[in-house]
Amino acid sequence: MNFAFGSTEITAFWLTLKLALSTTLILMLFCIPLAWWLAKSKSWFAMLVESIVALPIVLPPTVLGFYLLIAFSPQTLLGEHYQALTGQQLAFSFYGILFASLIYSLPFAIQPLQATFSQLDKRLIETAQSLGARPLDCFISVVLPICKNGIISAALLCFAHTVGEFGVILMIGGNIPGETQVLSIALFDAVESLQYEKAHNMAAGLLIFSMVILIIMNMLKRGQQRATD
Amino acid sequence: MNFAFGSTEITAFWLTLKLALSTTLILMLFCIPLAWWLAKSKSWFAMLVESIVALPIVLPPTVLGFYLLIAFSPQTLLGEHYQALTGQQLAFSFYGILFASLIYSLPFAIQPLQATFSQLDKRLIETAQSLGARPLDCFISVVLPICKNGIISAALLCFAHTVGEFGVILMIGGNIPGETQVLSIALFDAVESLQYEKAHNMAAGLLIFSMVILIIMNMLKRGQQRATD
Amino acid sequence: TPLRVAVASNFKLPLSEIINQYQENTGNEVSISSASSGILYQQIKAGAPYDVFLSADELRPDLLIKNDLAYENSKVIYAVGILAFYSPNKKVILNELKQSDNDKIKISIANPLHAPYGLAAKNILQELFQNIEVFKGTFITSNNIASTFQIVHSGNAPAGFVALSHIISTKVPRQDYQILSSDKAKVPQAAVILKRSKDKAAAKKFLTYLSSPEAIHQIIGYGYEVVKPITVEKI
Amino acid sequence: MLQIDCSIKLNQKIFKYKHHFELKNRCIGISGDSGCGKTTLLRIIAGLETNAQGNIKLNNEALQLSDENFIKPAFKRDIGFVFQDTRLFPHLTVLGNLKYALKRATTVKFSLEKVVEAFSLTPLLQRKPLMLSGGEKHRVAIARAILSSPQLLLMDEPLSGLDSAQKVELLKYLKYIKTQFDLSIIYVSHIEDELKTLSDEIIYLN
Amino acid sequence: MLQIDCSIKLNQKIFKYKHHFELKNRCIGISGDSGCGKTTLLRIIAGLETNAQGNIKLNNEALQLSDENFIKPAFKRDIGFVFQDTRLFPHLTVLGNLKYALKRATTVKFSLEKVVEAFSLTPLLQRKPLMLSGGEKHRVAIARAILSSPQLLLMDEPLSGLDSAQKVELLKYLKYIKTQFDLSIIYVSHIEDELKTLSDEIIYLN
Ligand SMILES: Nc1ncnc2c1ncn2[C@@H]1O[C@H](COP(=O)(O)OP(=O)(O)OP(=O)(O)O)[C@@H](O)[C@H]1O
Numbered sequence A, B: 001m002n003f004a005f006g007s008t009e010i011t012a013f014w015l016t017l018k019l020a021l022s023t024t025l026i027l028m029l030f031c032i033p034l035a036w037w038l039a040k041s042k043s044w045f046a047m048l049v050e051s052i053v054a055l056p057i058v059l060p061p062t063v064l065g066f067y068l069l070i071a072f073s074p075q076t077l078l079g080e081h082y083q084a085l086t087g088q089q090l091a092f093s094f095y096g097i098l099f100a101s102l103i104y105s106l107p108f109a110i111q112p113l114q115a116t117f118s119q120l121d122k123r124l125i126e127t128a129q130s131l132g133a134r135p136l137d138c139f140i141s142v143v144l145p146i147c148k149n150g151i152i153s154a155a156l157l158c159f160a161h162t163v164g165e166f167g168v169i170l171m172i173g174g175n176i177p178g179e180t181q182v183l184s185i186a187l188f189d190a191v192e193s194l195q196y197e198k199a200h201n202m203a204a205g206l207l208i209f210s211m212v213i214l215i216i217m218n219m220l221k222r223g224q225q226r227a228t229d
Numbered sequence C: 001t002p003l004r005v006a007v008a009s010n011f012k013l014p015l016s017e018i019i020n021q022y023q024e025n026t027g028n029e030v031s032i033s034s035a036s037s038g039i040l041y042q043q044i045k046a047g048a049p050y051d052v053f054l055s056a057d058e059l060r061p062d063l064l065i066k067n068d069l070a071y072e073n074s075k076v077i078y079a080v081g082i083l084a085f086y087s088p089n090k091k092v093i094l095n096e097l098k099q100s101d102n103d104k105i106k107i108s109i110a111n112p113l114h115a116p117y118g119l120a121a122k123n124i125l126q127e128l129f130q131n132i133e134v135f136k137g138t139f140i141t142s143n144n145i146a147s148t149f150q151i152v153h154s155g156n157a158p159a160g161f162v163a164l165s166h167i168i169s170t171k172v173p174r175q176d177y178q179i180l181s182s183d184k185a186k187v188p189q190a191a192v193i194l195k196r197s198k199d200k201a202a203a204k205k206f207l208t209y210l211s212s213p214e215a216i217h218q219i220i221g222y223g224y225e226v227v228k229p230i231t232v233e234k235i
Numbered sequence D, E: 001m002l003q004i005d006c007s008i009k010l011n012q013k014i015f016k017y018k019h020h021f022e023l024k025n026r027c028i029g030i031s032g033d034s035g036c037g038k039t040t041l042l043r044i045i046a047g048l049e050t051n052a053q054g055n056i057k058l059n060n061e062a063l064q065l066s067d068e069n070f071i072k073p074a075f076k077r078d079i080g081f082v083f084q085d086t087r088l089f090p091h092l093t094v095l096g097n098l099k100y101a102l103k104r105a106t107t108v109k110f111s112l113e114k115v116v117e118a119f120s121l122t123p124l125l126q127r128k129p130l131m132l133s134g135g136e137k138h139r140v141a142i143a144r145a146i147l148s149s150p151q152l153l154l155m156d157e158p159l160s161g162l163d164s165a166q167k168v169e170l171l172k173y174l175k176y177i178k179t180q181f182d183l184s185i186i187y188v189s190h191i192e193d194e195l196k197t198l199s200d201e202i203i204y205l206n
């Protein structure tokens, strides 16, 4: 435990960036196919999956964290297998908070993706097929570029949401610098311990950093839009 | 206050429902026009607004709550005017947490809406104009129904996100039964005070309730989809 | 309107019971708002409509008094929290901790930066090991003492410095914990009456009730100690 | 009477239009090579090309005066448009599409029943556009534009998807309503026959 | 050789197709009233109507055998389609659309340059579809389908947006590639002239 200040914030910043990027990347890879299936399928099963996948938003983060804590403990299947496989504990590790972030941000990736996909003109898919494009090819060459805006939107929500994530990580992170002490936790710590100036500085930094990311993403979106019109 | 179990949760449940419905309704009314403007406008100003509007997600909820608490205090402009106008305090009141929820959930409404709108076929708007539809008429009779899925998605995210909202309300709500003690706070209280059974029951109830809402919303979406195809 | 009491979350359970009795005896209504002492403190500074504040430490009530938000002579120590070393099945024995355990054994602890129980734990460790910096990789810091307990209780850490009150209210078997009797393991919890209270008399009456034999019985039953009979001076 | 003196730049190329059409219950046919700017002309008249510069007057009422920075918005111009790519509203049934136009007509000159009959749309009324054949879509698009009862109707290759029998019949119908219902038409087509049958005057753009 | 014995239910109505087309470097013209099921026939052949029941064989290779629950997916059928509503990819330029087809051709029979020249697409190559005129879109759609070098090319009223000069020229070109490049065509149109110029056999559906 590091009781000294200073480089704490910088470590926390990099950790946050790493966590947010990993979460966004993994969620996009996983959710794009899932959302596509959800948008196309009309079955009751798909509807059920869609609803389940949205559930993590309604659980207060700290409560979600509490249940994850129980799920991560070495007595459970998940915790036990993870420990057997890696020799490490899931809670209080980077992979633990990554896992939690994935669950927590899942709905924010799925929802916009699905809305985008369901709006796609299905005739263009027929066209790609008639030109000999296999399903995956068609998806990559037609669906993804046309739905670019929705995908960027989903990635944006995921990223920002993970940066601001707090309650879950508070529960299962253990506040370990360089491993689980993300910016949001460090910031809250500062508020709690009455170090207001430090808190204000960090909040300002977080906002400026996020603003930059958001502006870049929005520029991408707008650039794309202009070209399509 | 009633210490017998049961009625606390029921009060909290109704309060949560009221808060989530109000937030969703107000945000939809406000964000639909805003998102439409954002999706259409290519100006730098719009891009800036878009990025600012997304900021609340990156601030950890408790930290956002901390700053709102400062903003709400009767020493500030906002707090002072509110108190002068209503004779009441903004923090620790239902309107206070409603205001906070609105800010907190804003990005979750804007993002999917904007993605949806930007995907709309602009030729249909020209068509409506040529048939004599005024801009508002055109928006209501063409844009909204065609973008229904994205709008439902946005409403869903807002609603669910408000139900699960925690950190902000904890900060500025003050945990007052019937006024600001929403379900998520009551649930956290139960966890904090080690009343696990109570916590499990409430979490289960929350999940079932949300599941029902989500399934209904998804049915609406799917029904709509089927009819359009 | 009921009397509004803001209570640090670690004391919410005993307080609920005490208030049940209090309402029965006096007919006066009391409502509870609970959160961590840190959050309650922020809220009070922002004008929260509480009458009485039961903190988990002495620092925050003192700060409120300094800021002229609470009556100086209303401050009382309503309970003294006791730190315990909790390790199910005695996986870790406190006195046998070695520097070589660093990184291998995880110990749950409340954040000493702002949680009073965390500070107490840090002090104890310092007393035992002088230089605790060598245990860098050992500690898992939580934001409050309830999560500190939950982390051990759920099996995610083999041991932790927790509040005795949590051990007692979850009926942890006696062999799984060790009560730390050093003075440094004590956490005096102070209460104050807030200046914005509209009903000082009721607040005072309630605070006085906290030192009644019935209340003390409850407080002790939950694993706290009390200091000399508390009296609320004239305010 | 329609006076146009406009120009517009598309893809670095400037398209210039200087025309004076006598309209009153007449049909002006417009032909010209593909890509010569026929659709663009109609779009300018309808007010859909906001980048156009110049002046337009319809029956002495100004639709656009660039000098005065005046441009009447499309929805206020009493001008109907049958688009080359039909553009039916996908969320409405055929009936919904027709009613959409009818409700927004400034003066209702046509009855829904009569138009539905003239275009043989009865069996299609409850269908969504995605369930229509190419020719069916074109018929609905024309019927919809007529039901909005415009002063001037712009038609961009409206009969391209129809079979010969239907073409003959609809041309007859258009001729009939043109004189009976005080309607002026500007009709773009590549097909000489159609143009000759309907138009009182044919103009070749290039 | 194409053997079809299929039926499909659309809007409670059953469309039945029982045909035997000799294809080898030939063009089959198809005509019929609007809404009689021409597009539907092409869609079934292309494998885009998954609800169709029955059997289809192309040059003795099965495309669909309902008894054996076999249906060859559209992307595996070596069949090109010029859609009535063009369907250019909006996110790609004209060149992008053409290359899209070229890249996915199983055997490349046509060179991009030659086709671009034959359809006079050079000035359009860098434009997005939204910036094209109606006729230009149709030309790109035909060129794209040809560049995918299919064994069989299905064309649904492909020349409807073009001017007469272009029509004549493109019909000539289609005739030329049909014989030179081992291509079979099924050509749907309402216009007798077109059908007669191109087709070796004309079939009237109803
Ligand atoms: N939105 C646009 N942006 C840029 N250029 C455009 C746009 N729309 C059309 N053009 C170009 O302007 C020219 C005229 O187009 P227009 O649609 O008016 O032609 P047209 O005479 O209607 O042709 P057709 O008979 O093929 O429909 C064409 O070369 C076209 O490529």
Ligand SMILES: Nc1ncnc2c1ncn2[C@@H]1O[C@H](COP(=O)(O)OP(=O)(O)OP(=O)(O)O)[C@@H](O)[C@H]1O
Residues within 6 Å of the ligand: D130, D131, D132, D133, D134, D135, D136, D161, E010, E011, E032, E033, E034, E035, E036, E037, E038, E039, E040, E041, E084
């Ligand atoms: N997806 C669909 N669902 C239900 N009915 C459809 C669908 N597509 C077409 N139809 C109907 O099936 C019939 C045949 O349609 P098809 O598109 O094959 O006609 P077509 O011969 O190509 O006509 P056209 O010459 O007008 O293009 C039409 O009456 C049409 O309304």
Ligand code: MOO
Residues within 6 Å of the ligand: C008, C009, C010, C011, C035, C036, C037, C038, C056, C115, C116, C117, C143, C144, C145, C146
């Ligand atoms: O009740 Mo506390 O302030 O979290 O120990």
Ligand SMILES: [Mg+2]
Residues within 6 Å of the ligand: D038, D039, D040, D084, D156, E133, E134, E135
């Ligand atoms: Mg045109």
Ligand SMILES: [Mg+2]
Residues within 6 Å of the ligand: D133, D134, D135, E038, E039, E040, E084, E156
């Ligand atoms: Mg057709």
